[in-house]
Amino acid sequence: xxxxxxxFLLFSSLISQAQIVGKVTDTNGExxxxxxxxxxxxxVGTTTNDDGNYTLNVSENAEYQVAFQFLGFKTxxxxxxxxxxxxxxxxxxxxxxxxxDEVVVNTSEDPAYRIIRETIAQRKENLEKLSEYTxxxxxxxxxxxxxxxxxxxxQEVGDFDGTLDSTRTGIIYLSETIxxxxxxxxxxxxxxxIASKVSGNDNGFxxxxxxxxxxxxxxxxxxxNAALVSPIANNAFSxxxxxxxxxxxxxxxLINKIKVIPKxxxxxxxxxxxxxxxxxxxLYGTELATTGAAIQVPFVNNLLVKQxxxxxxxxxxxxxxxxxxxxxxxxxxxxxxxxxxxxxSNYNFKPQFxxxxxxxxVLSFKPEANKKDSLFxxxxxxxxxxxEELKDYIKKDSLQVLRHSKSYLDSIxxxxxxxxxxxxxxxxxxxxxxxxxxxxxxxxxxxxNFNTVQGxxxxxxxxxxxxxxxxxxxxxxxxxxxxxxxxxxRLRFTAGIxxxxxxxxxxRLSLAGGSKVNQFNDAEPISPLINTVATLFFERNYMKLYxxxxxxxxxxxxxxxxxxxxAVTGYENRKPLFNNTDYVTIPFDNVSYTSNNPLxxxxxxxAAFTEHNIVKSKVRARINFAQKxxxxxxxxxNISDTKFPELNISIENGTAITESKYDYTQFELSLKQSLSFxxxxxxxxxxxxxxxANGDGISFIDFKHFNGNQTRVGTSANYTDVFNLMPYxxxxxxxxxxxxxxxxxxxxxxxxxxxxxxxxxxxLVAGAHFLSTEERKPYSEFSVGIDNLGFGKFRLxxxxxxxxxxxxxxxxxxxxxxxxxxxxxx
Numbered sequence: 037x038x039x040x041x042x043x044f045l046l047f048s049s050l051i052s053q054a055q056i057v058g059k060v061t062d063t064n065g066e067x068x069x070x071x072x073x074x075x076x077x078x079x080v081g082t083t084t085n086d087d088g089n090y091t092l093n094v095s096e097n098a099e100y101q102v103a104f105q106f107l108g109f110k111t112x113x114x115x116x117x118x119x120x121x122x123x124x125x126x127x128x129x130x131x132x133x134x135x136x137d138e139v140v141v142n143t144s145e146d147p148a149y150r151i152i153r154e155t156i157a158q159r160k161e162n163l164e165k166l167s168e169y170t171x172x173x174x175x176x177x178x179x180x181x182x183x184x185x186x187x188x189x190x191q192e193v194g195d196f197d198g199t200l201d202s203t204r205t206g207i208i209y210l211s212e213t214i215x216x217x218x219x220x221x222x223x224x225x226x227x228x229x230i231a232s233k234v235s236g237n238d239n240g241f242x243x244x245x246x247x248x249x250x251x252x253x254x255x256x257x258x259x260x261n262a263a264l265v266s267p268i269a270n271n272a273f274s275x276x277x278x279x280x281x282x283x284x285x286x287x288x289x290l291i292n293k294i295k296v297i298p299k300x301x302x303x304x305x306x307x308x309x310x311x312x313x314x315x316x317x318x319l320y321g322t323e324l325a326t327t328g329a330a331i332q333v334p335f336v337n338n339l340l341v342k343q344x345x346x347x348x349x350x351x352x353x354x355x356x357x358x359x360x361x362x363x364x365x366x367x368x369x370x371x372x373x374x375x376x377x378x379x380x381s382n383y384n385f386k387p388q389f390x391x392x393x394x395x396x397x398v399l400s401f402k403p404e405a406n407k408k409d410s411l412f413x414x415x416x417x418x419x420x421x422x423x424e425e426l427k428d429y430i431k432k433d434s435l436q437v438l439r440h441s442k443s444y445l446d447s448i449x450x451x452x453x454x455x456x457x458x459x460x461x462x463x464x465x466x467x468x469x470x471x472x473x474x475x476x477x478x479x480x481x482x483x484x485n486f487n488t489v490q491g492x493x494x495x496x497x498x499x500x501x502x503x504x505x506x507x508x509x510x511x512x513x514x515x516x517x518x519x520x521x522x523x524x525x526r527l528r529f530t531a532g533i534x535x536x537x538x539x540x541x542x543x544r545l546s547l548a549g550g551s552k553v554n555q556f557n558d559a560e561p562i563s564p565l566i567n568t569v570a571t572l573f574f575e576r577n578y579m580k581l582y583x584x585x586x587x588x589x590x591x592x593x594x595x596x597x598x599x600x601x602x603a604v605t606g607y608e609n610r611k612p613l614f615n616n617t618d619y620v621t622i623p624f625d626n627v628s629y630t631s632n633n634p635l636x637x638x639x640x641x642x643a644a645f646t647e648h649n650i651v652k653s654k655v656r657a658r659i660n661f662a663q664k665x666x667x668x669x670x671x672x673x674n675i676s677d678t679k680f681p682e683l684n685i686s687i688e689n690g691t692a693i694t695e696s697k698y699d700y701t702q703f704e705l706s707l708k709q710s711l712s713f714x715x716x717x718x719x720x721x722x723x724x725x726x727x728x729a730n731g732d733g734i735s736f737i738d739f740k741h742f743n744g745n746q747t748r749v750g751t752s753a754n755y756t757d758v759f760n761l762m763p764y765x766x767x768x769x770x771x772x773x774x775x776x777x778x779x780x781x782x783x784x785x786x787x788x789x790x791x792x793x794x795x796x797x798x799x800l801v802a803g804a805h806f807l808s809t810e811e812r813k814p815y816s817e818f819s820v821g822i823d824n825l826g827f828g829k830f831r832l833x834x835x836x837x838x839x840x841x842x843x844x845x846x847x848x849x850x851x852x853x854x855x856x857x858x859x860x861x862x
Contacts, residue, residue, distance in 0.1 A: 054093070054094045054095065054096065054097075054118075054121040054122075055091050055092065055093055055094070055121055055122045055123070056091075056092040056094060056100070056102065056116070056118065056121075056122070056123045056124075056125050057089075057090065057091050057092070057122045057123070057124055057125070058089070058090060058124050058125040058126040058127065059084075059087075059088050059089050059090070059126050060073070060084050060088050060090065060104060060106075060126075060127055060128075060129060061088055061126075061127075061128050061129075062109070062128065062129060062130075062131070063128055063129075063130055063131070065128075066088075067084070067086075067087050067088025067089075068084060068088050068106055068109070068129060069084055069085060069086045069087070069088060070083055070084060070106070070342065070344075070358065070360050070377065071083065071084040071088070071090070071104055071105070071106040071109075071129070072103075072104070072105040072106065072344045072346070072357055072358050073090050073092055073102060073103065073104055073105075074092075074102075074103055074105075074346060074357065075092075075094070075100055075101065075102060075103070076100075076101035076102075076103055076113065077101075077349060079357070079380075079381045079382050079383055080092070080093070080094070080381065080382075081346075081357055081379070081381055081418070082379065082418040082419060083358050083377065083379050083418065083419045084419070084420075085419050085420050085421065085422045085425075086422045086424075087422045087423060089420045089422075090419075090420060091417075091418070091420050093415070093418075094118075094121075097117075097118060097119055098117070099115065099116070099117040100115070100116055100117070100118075101113055101114070101115050102114045102115075102116060102125065103346075104127055104129060105344060105346065106129055106344075107309075107311065107321045107323055107342065107344065108131060108132055108323075109129040109130060109131055109132055110129065110130045110131070110132050110284075111286055111287075112127055112129055112130075114127060132284045133284070134281060134282020134283060134284050134293050146278060146279050146280055147280045148278035148279055148280040148292070148294045148295075149273075149278055151278075151280070151292050151294060151312055151314070151317075152267070152268060152272065152273075152278055152294065152312075154317045155268045155312050155317045155318075156268050156269070156270060156272065157317070158317040158318070159254055159268055159269075159270070162254050162317075162318055162353070163221075163252075163254045163255070164221075165351070165353045165385075166219075166252075166254075166355075166385075167220070167221040168219060168220040168221065168385070168387060168389065169218070169219055169383055169384060169385045169387065170216070170217065170218045170219075170382075170383070170384045170387045171216075171217050171380050171381065171382060171383045171384070172214070172215075172216060172217075172380070172381045172382040173213075173214070173215045173216070173217045173227070173246045173378065173379070173380060174212070174213070174214050174215075174378070174379040174381075174417065174418050174419065175212065175213050175215075175244040175246065175249060175376060175377065175378045175379075176210075176211070176212045176244070176376070176377050176417075176419060176425075177209065177210070177211050177212075177242075177244050177374070177375070177376045178207060178209065178210050178374055178375055178376075178425065179207070179208050179209040179210075179372060179373075179374040180205070180206065180207050180208065180372055180373055180374065181200070181204075181205065181206065181208055181370055181371070181372035182203070182204070182205040182371055182372060182373075183203075183204055183205065183369075183370070183371055184200060184204040184205070184369075184370050185204070185368075185369040185370065188368045188369065188370070199432075207235070207424070207425075207428045208372075209235075209374075210234075210235035210425060210428050210429070211232075211233065211234045211235065211240075211242035211244055212231075212232070212233045212242065212244070212413070212417060213229050213231065213232050213233075213242045213244045214229070214230050214231040214416055214417070215227050215228060215229040215230055215246060216228045216230065217246045217247075218387065218389070218393060218394070220389055220393075220394065223679075224393075224394040225247050225394070225398055226393070226394055226395070226397070226398055226399075227245060227246050227247060227398065227399045227400075228400055228401075228402060229241075229242075229399065229400070229401045229402065229405050230402050230405060231405055231406075231408045231412065231413070231416065232401060232405045232406045232408075233406070233408065233413060234406075235428050235429050235432045235433070236432030236433065236435065236436055236439075237436070238406070238407075238433070238436060240406060241401060241405075241406055241668040241669075241670070243399070243666060243673075244376065245399055245666070246378070247398060247399070249359065249361070249376060249378045251341055251343070251359065251361075253266045253267065253268060253310070253319060253322060253324075253343075254266070254268070254319075255269075256269040256270055256271070256714060256715075257269065257304075257714040257715050259712070260326070260331045260339070261331045261332055261333050262304050262330065262331045262332050262715075262783050262784070263304060263712065263713075263714045263715045263716075263783070264304045264305060264306060264326060264330060264331065264715070265303075265304055265305055265306075265715045266306075267296045267306055267310055267324070268310070268319075274299075275298065275299055275300070275303060275305050276296055276297060276298060276299060276305065277297040277298075277299060278294055278295065278296060278297065279294065279295040279297065280292060280293070280294055280295075281293045281294060281295045281309065283314075286313075286320065286347075289313050289314070289316070289320075289347070290313070290314035290315075291311050291312070291313055291314070291320050292311065292312045292313075292314060293309055293311055294309065294310050294311070294312060295308075295309055296308055296309065296310055296324065300788055300789060300794050302329055302330065302784075302788060302794050302795055302796075302797050303330070303784060303788040303789070303794065304330055304331075304715050304783065304784055304785075304788065305326070305330060306324040306325065306326050306341075307324070307325055307326070308322070308323045308324040308325050308340075309322070309323045309324070310322050310323075310324065313354060316353070316354065318345070318353060318354040319343070319345055319354060319356075320345055320354060321342070321343055321344050321345060322341060322342065322343040323340070323341075323342050324340070324341050325338060325339065325340045325341070326338075326339050327339070328365075328829075329797045332783070332797075332799075332824060332831075334826075334828070334829035334830070334831050335365050335366060335367040335829050336363055336364070336365050337363075337364040337365060337366060338363060338364050339361065339362070339363040340360075340361070340362045340363070341359065341360070341361055342359065342360045342362075343356055343358070343359045344356070344357055344358045344359075345357065348383070348385075351385050355380075355383060356380060357379070357380050357381070358377070358378065358379050358380070359377070359378045359380075360375060360376070360377045360378075361375060361376045361377075362374070362375040363375065366829075367829055377419060379418045379419060381418070396597055396598075396662060396663055396664050396665060397664075397665060397666075397667055398664050398665070398666065398675065399666040399667070400666075400667050400668070401667070401668045401669065403669075441470075442470045445469040445470040446469075446470065448469065449466075449467050449468060449469055452465075452467065453465075453466050453467060458479075458481075459477075459479070460479060461479045461480065461481040462479045462481050462482070463476065463477055463478050463479035463481075464476065464477045464479070465477070472502060472503045472504065473500070473501065473502045473503075474500075474501045475498070475499065475500050475501075476498070476499040476500075476501075477496070477497070477498055477499075478495070478496055478497040478498070478499065478517070479496060480494035480495060480496045483495035483496070485564040485565065485567070485568045486567075486568045486571055486572055487564075487567060487568070487571060487577065487579050487581065488571065488577040488615040488616070488617055488618070488629055488632065489521070489523075489524060489553065489581045489613050489614070489615060489616060489632055490521025490522070490523060490524045490526070490553065490581075490616070491521055491522045491523025491524065491616060491617040491619065492521070492522045492523070493519060493520060493521040493522065493524075494519075494520060495517055495518065495519045496517070496518055497515055497516060497517030497518065498515065498516050498517075499513070499514070499515045500513065500514045500515070501513045505670070507539075507670050507671070509536075509538055509539040509670050509671055510536065510537060510538060511535075511536045512533070512534070512535050512536075513533070513534045513536075514531075514532065514533040514534070515531065515532055515533075516529065516530070516531040517529070517530050517531075519552060519553070521553075521616075523616040523617035523619075524613075524616045528550065528551040528552055528553070528583075529550050529551060530548070530549070530550030530551065530552050531548065531549060531550055532546065532547065532548035532549075533546065533547050533548075534546045538671075539670060539671035539672065539673075540667075540670075540671060540672050541593055541594045541595075541672070542592065542593060542594050542600075542672075543592075543593045544590075544591070544592045544593070545589075545590070545591055546588075546589070546590040546591075547588070547589050547590075548586075548587075548588050548590070548606075549586055549587035549588065549606075550585070550586070551583065551584070551585045551586075552583075552584055553581045553582070553583060553584070553613065554581065554582055554583075554584040555579060555580065555581060556580050556581075556582065556634055556644075556736065556737055556741060556765065557741035557743070557764065557765075558741075559741070559743055561743040561744065561745065561758065561764065562578055562579045562747070562764070563751050564579075566747050566749050566751065567579040567747075570747050571620070571629075572619075572620060572621040572622070573621055573622050574622075574624070574627070575620050575622075575623060575624050575627045575628065575629060576627070576746070576747070577615075577629045577630060578746050578747060578764060580632055580633070580634040580644075580764070580765070581613050581632060582610055582611065582612055582613055582645075582737065583610070583611040583612075583613055584608060584609075584610060585608070585609040585610075585611070586606055586607060586608045586609070587606050587607050588604055588605065588606030588607075589604070589605060589606060590602075590603065590604040591603045591604070594672075597663050597665065598659060598660045598661060598662070598663035599657060599658070599659055600657070600658040600659075600660075601655070601656075601657055601658075602654075602655070602656040602657075602658070603653075603654070603655045603656075604653070604654050605651070605652070605653035605654075606651070606652060606653075607649070607650075607651055608649065608650050608651075608652055609647070609648075609649050610645065610647065610648055610649075610650070610735065610737055611647045612632075612643030612644065612645060612646070612647065613632055613643075614631070614632050614640070614643070615629065615631060615632050615640065634736070634764065634765040634768075635736060635765070644736045645735045645736050645737060648692065648693075648694060648695060648698055648735060649692070649693040649694055650690050650691065650692050650693065650698055650735075650738075651690070651691045651692075651693065652688070652689070652690050652691075652738075653688070653689045653690075653691075654686060654687070654688040654689070655686065655687050656684060656685070656686040656687075657684070657685045657686075658682065658683075658684050659682070659683040659684070659685070660674065660677070660680070660682050661680035661681070661683070662677065662679065662680055663675075663677070664677055676710070678709065678710055678711055678712050680709070681707045681708060681709035682707070682708050682709065683705070683706070683707055684704075684705070684706040684707075684708075685704075685705055686702075686703070686704045686706075687701065687702070687703055688701070688702040688704075689701045689702075690734065690738055697732075697733030697734070698733065698734055698735055698738075699730055699734075700728055700729070700730050700731040700734045700738060700770070701728070701729040701730060701731075702726060702727070702728050702729075702731070702738075702740065703726055703727055703728075703729070704724060704725070704726035704740075705724070705725050705726070706722065706723065706724040706725075707721075707722075707723045707724075708720070708721060708722040708723070708756070709721055715783070715785055716782065716783075716785045717780055717781050717782040717783040717785050717799075718780070718781050718783060719778070719779070719780045719781075720754055720756045720777075720778075720779050720780075720781075721756065721776070721777065721778045721779075722756040722757055722776070722777045723774075723775075723776045723777075724773075724774070724775045724776075725772075725773070725774045725775075726740060726772070726773055727771070727772040727773070728740075728770050728771060728772070731770040731771070732770065734770055736768070738770075739768040739769060739770050740768065740769050740770070740773055741764070741765065741768045742759060742762065742767055742768070742775060742807060743757055743758040743759065744758070744759050744761075744762035744763050744764040744765070744766075744767075745758055745759065745760045745761070745762065745764075745851070746761075746763055746764060748849055748850065748851055748852065749851070749852055749853075749854060750834065750836070750851050750852065750853035750854065750855075751853075751854055751855075752853075752855070753855050754779055754781070755777065755779055755803055755805075755819070755836070756777040756778075756779050756803075757777060758777075759805050759807065759815070759817055759840075760805075760817065760819065760836070760838045760851045761817055761838050761839075761840040761847060761848075761849060762807070762815060762817070762840065767807060767809060767812060767815060769809040769810065769811060769812075771809060771810035771811055772809070772810050773807070773808065773809045773810070774806075774807070774808045775805075775806065775807045775808075776804075776805070776806045776807075777803070777804075777805050778803060778804045778805070779801060779802070779803040779804075780801070780802050780803070781799055781800075781801050781823060782799060782800040782801070782802075783799050784797070784798070784799055785800075786800045787799065787800050787822075797824060797831075798822050798823070798824050798825065799822070799823040799824045800820070800821075800822065800823075801819075801820070801821045801822070801823050801834070801836065802819065802820050802821075803817075803818070803819040803820075803821075803836070804816070804817070804818050804819075805817040805818075805819075813842065813843050814842075815840070815841070815842045816840070816841045816842070817838055817839065817840045817841070818838070818839050818841075819836045819837065819838040819839070819851075820836065820837055821834055821835055821836030821837065821851070821853075822834065822835050822836075823853075832854070832855045833852075833853060833854065833855070834852075834853030834855060835850060835851070835852055835853065836850065836851045836853065837849075837850055837851075838850075838851055
């Protein structure tokens with residue numbers, strides 16, 4: 037009686053319409069989460085939450101047949117005729133007793149293989165049945181951390197703005213959306229979010245997207261960072277073994293429960309159970325798990341996908357009505373878990389689509405979508421909040437006003453604004469959150485490097501940031517930085533200011549100027565850290581520098597969807613520099629430093645150019661064909677699309693102030709794309725072609741320089757913009773050129789099949805690179821490598837063997853990839 041009273045009091049305050057409410061448990065009284073509850077012969081339904089509670093909205097006093105469906109338990113149908121609301125309906129579900137008595141077992145083959153073959157044969161037809169539809173969609177996402185350390189790598193973690201309790205545990209993300217979705221094969225999709233709620237942020241927009249949550253095992257592969265092979269894919273028998281675990285009935289339908297067993301556990305595969313309807317050869321449900329190693333997200337420990345389907349009597353097929361994704365994670369001593377629940381309802385499989393039904397805007401928000409009050413959510417969310425989620429909303433919503441108050445923000449700032457012992461070396465920041473500004477000091481400790489022009493050198497700076505809205509879409513930032521080299525005994529300053537007006541068309545204006553040392557190749561292919569190590573320990577001073585005194589103004593904006601324009605113009609004074617030190621930590625008898633002249637490494641007296649002044653301008657248009665995007669009232673977020681390549685068109689012009697021989701114009705086209713081949717990996721290519729007009733007498737600085745690499749260390753995530761064995765300046769040109777890079781990451785498709793090696797979760801990578809210029813014979817490289825190397829959860833290493841071919845000769849070497857340098861800007 038007390039339980040009934042408690043449930044009545046809990047839900048009576050939530051009623052905005054007629055509701056059936058209750059709790060679903062097993063026969064031992066334990067709550068059952070994510071049980072599907074729906075009215076027979078309709079798409080009116082809901083799902084229990086983690087506590088087993090549910091709310092089912094109905095329209096009127098009538099007789100209802102309420103179905104309770106949960107994988108592993110017998111489906112229960114209750115007939116009720118409520119006269120008052122809320123109507124309380126608690127039920128207890130019995131575990132399904134699967135049996136093999138009705139199955140004729142062939143000793144040579146498990147019956148599961150026959151079922152899987154029939155389902156694979158029906159796969160395309162099943163996909164066709166879902167070729168177009170509209171539906172209502174609800175999602176809720178939650179991330180929870182526990183045992184969070186107070187410090188990570190010596191840095192204070194804090195309490196996540198009051199989220200963590202005394203045990204360093206708490207919910208760090210809780211969000212809900214209610215939306216209307218539409219789909220038409222092969223890939224037309226749109227979602228209009230009606231309501232969005234983010235715990236602790238009444239101005240927040242959730243991006244719990246129905247498209248990103250859509251997991252279809254009828255497809256050959258399921259994309260979750262990596263492409264995982266579906267247990268009913270065309271090639272599934274190459275990846276899985278199967279065992280019929282039992283059968284049971286859903287009404288007159290026989291349901292086969294099949295155990296999915298990976299042949300190679302570390303392959304891109306699933307394991308668990310799928311439920312297939314006999315004769316229909318359609319999915320009744322899934323309970324499939326994978327690992328962080330399989331999806332190549334090392335901090336994820338495990339990931340479980342559960343799906344439930346119901347029979348649509350009108351259309352004669354089984355339709356997904358709910359899906360949950362649960363995962364655990366851990367990194368740097370921090371552990372946690374999370375999950376996303378999705379509920380589909382009100383399907384229409386015969387929509388009247390027009391040409392205007394689908395646009396490039398795949399996700400948008402209706403006006404005031406993030407302003408819905410608690411009464412709306414209480415009456416609209418199909419899955420009730422758990423006690424923990426309800427407390428999180430109450431706690432964070434009550435703190436929200438406080439968190440915007442001056443006294444609270446000042447108290448938080450006072451704590452973080454305290455300087456530390458090493459602040460003078462590492463840096464310091466001071467923030468005024470209420471006034472929305474901060475200033476910072478960049479310490480020199482992490483910016484100390486060595487080169488033969490400056491010797492030991494370091495950088496320090498002051499920064500200022502101002503934001504005009506809570507989401508920081510309208511910002512102003514400024515910085516002034518100093519760079520001093522001991523051997524050169526020269527102090528240089530640079531300064532810049534950037535105004536970012538919005539995140540809708542991304543209008544930005546910038547102003548910068550000063551004096552600095554610059555690499556001859558503006559792309560800066562040589563990392564200062566790598567150059568420091570190569571110089572001091574191997575006596576290889578590859579970095580070549582000149583002095584640049586400049587003033588520039590820049591502009592960028594997305595003119596319309598898919599066309600982004602960048603422009604910069606400015607004055608430049610270029611001065612040659614020379615080596616000022618021959619210091620080396622470990623000298624080599626047969627090796628010595630080269631000069632700072634990239635054209636004459638043994639000429640220490642003459643420079644590669646003479647001092648000159650020039651006005652330099654560049655305009656670049658970036659075109660993303662059929663650009664898909666998300667939008668909300670504050671921002672527009674473009675989505676990468678593998679269907680079409682990205683095209684860049686640029687024109688660079690130099691107008692000399694003193695000597696006309698430095699005048700030039702350079703044109704360049706580039707095309708790049710990332711193509712997915714499912715479980716067979718990902719192909720990336722990058723093609724560039726360009727030419728100069730009036731470029732015969734220009735400065736070597738303005739030549740087209742190609743990203744070479746003589747350090748034998750790779751610093752990028754992939755090698756589609758670098759030649760790993762090519763000297764830095766041997767192929768620089770002021771004529772026409774073409775370069776092409778091709779790299780395929782097999783993502784375990786090959787190495788995952790080799791016994792023993794497949795335990796290491798490594799990726800085979802193959803690449804080809806080609807360069808042609810008017811003056812020289814073509815240069816090419818071919819490579820084969822191993823990616824995803826590392827220790828435990830840290831997989832940021834790569835090793836490649838590269839072979840180069842030029843003018844009849846060939847050379848080979850190993851390249852050691854340190855991807856974390858690119859990640860941390862080193």
